[in-house]
Amino acid sequence: MHDFKGQTVIVTGGTRGIGKTIAESFLTSGAKVIATYLTNEAAAAKFKQDNSQFAENLNVQKLDVSKYEEVERFFKYIDSKYGGFEILVNNAGIRKDSVLAMMKESDWHDVMNVNLTGIFYMCKFAVMNMMRKRYGRIINISSVMERYAFEGQANYAASKAGLVALTKALSKEVATRGITVNCVSPGFIATELIQDLPDKLREAYLARIPMKRFGNAEEVAACVLFLASKEASYVTGSVLEVSGGL
Numbered sequence: 001m002h003d004f005k006g007q008t009v010i011v012t013g014g015t016r017g018i019g020k021t022i023a024e025s026f027l028t029s030g031a032k033v034i035a036t037y038l039t040n041e042a043a044a045a046k047f048k049q050d051n052s053q054f055a056e057n058l059n060v061q062k063l064d065v066s067k068y069e070e071v072e073r074f075f076k077y078i079d080s081k082y083g084g085f086e087i088l089v090n091n092a093g094i095r096k097d098s099v100l101a102m103m104k105e106s107d108w109h110d111v112m113n114v115n116l117t118g119i120f121y122m123c124k125f126a127v128m129n130m131m132r133k134r135y136g137r138i139i140n141i142s143s144v145m146e147r148y149a150f151e152g153q154a155n156y157a158a159s160k161a162g163l164v165a166l167t168k169a170l171s172k173e174v175a176t177r178g179i180t181v182n183c184v185s186p187g188f189i190a191t192e193l194i195q196d197l198p199d200k201l202r203e204a205y206l207a208r209i210p211m212k213r214f215g216n217a218e219e220v221a222a223c224v225l226f227l228a229s230k231e232a233s234y235v236t237g238s239v240l241e242v243s244g245g246l
C-alpha cells in the first residue's frame with residue numbers, strides 16, 4: 001500500500017508479537033528495518049532466519065529502552081551506520097498487573113520505566129536526529145487502556161495515558177520541522193498474550209467489543225504504516241485507535 005524504499009525504520013521490540021508484524025510490514029514495503037529485542041536471543045535469531053529474504057535490509061539489535069546510556073549508544077551506532085533514519089516505532093511495552101493495593105513498588109516502576117521513560121529516551125535522541133533532516137515520523141504504541149483503565153492495570157493504564165500526553169506535547173514542539181508524532185492505540189489484539197486467556201475472561205472481553213472479535217497484528221501494522229507514510233503529513237498529535245469500536 002505504501003512505498004518505503006530509501007527509508008530507514010526503527011521498531012523497538014520488533015522481533016515478536018505486534019512489533020514483529022510491524023517490522024515485517026515495513027520490510028515488505030521496501031524499508032530498511034532495525035528491529036530491536038530485549039533478551040530473547042533465540043527468538044531474535046528465528047526472526048532473522050524467517051526474514052532471510054530481506055537480509056540486506058534487516059538489522060536486529062539488542063536494546064533495553066529503559067537504560068539511558070544504552071539508548072544513547074544505540075543512536076550513535078545508528079547515526080554512524082546509516083547516517084540517520086526517517087521513522088521510529090516505539091512498540092516495546094510491558095504489563096505487570098495487580099490491584100493497586102497489592103502492587104509491588106518494583107512493578108509500578110518497571111512498567112513506567114519501559115512504557116513511558118523508555119519512550120522519552122527514544123524520542124529524545126530520535127528527535128535530535130530528525131531535526132537535522134527536517135523530516136521524521138514517530139509512532140508510539142499506546143493502548144485503549146489509557147482511556148478505559150481496567151482494574152488491575154493502574155501502572156499500565158497510567159503509563160499509556162502518559163504516553164499519549166508525551167505524544168501530544170512533543171508533536172507541538174516539532175510541528176514546524178517536518179516531524180509528526182502520533183499514537184496507535186490497540187484494543188485486544190490476538191497475540192500469544194490473548195491466546196492464553198482463561199475461556200471465561202476471553203468471552204467477557206469479546207462481549208465488550210462491538211465487532212465481537214479480537215484484532216490482529218496486521219490491522220495494527222496497517223495503521224502504523226499509514227501514520228509513517230509521507231501521505232500522513234498533516235496528521236500529528238493524534239491517537240488512532242484499532243479496537244473494533246471499543
Ligand code: NAD
Nearest residue numbers: 013017018038063064065091092093143186187188189191
Ligand atoms: P509482546 O510482549 O509480545 O512484545 C513486547 C515487546 O517489547 C517484546 O519484543 C519485548 O522484548 C519488548 N520489550 C519489553 N521490555 C523492553 C525493554 N525494556 N526494552 C526494549 N524492548 C522491550 O507484546 P505485544 O502484545 O506485541 O505488545 C506490543 C505493544 O502493543 C506494547 O506496547 C503493548 O503495550 C501494546 N498493546 C498490545 C495489545 C495486545 O492486545 N497485544 C493491546 C494494546 C496495546
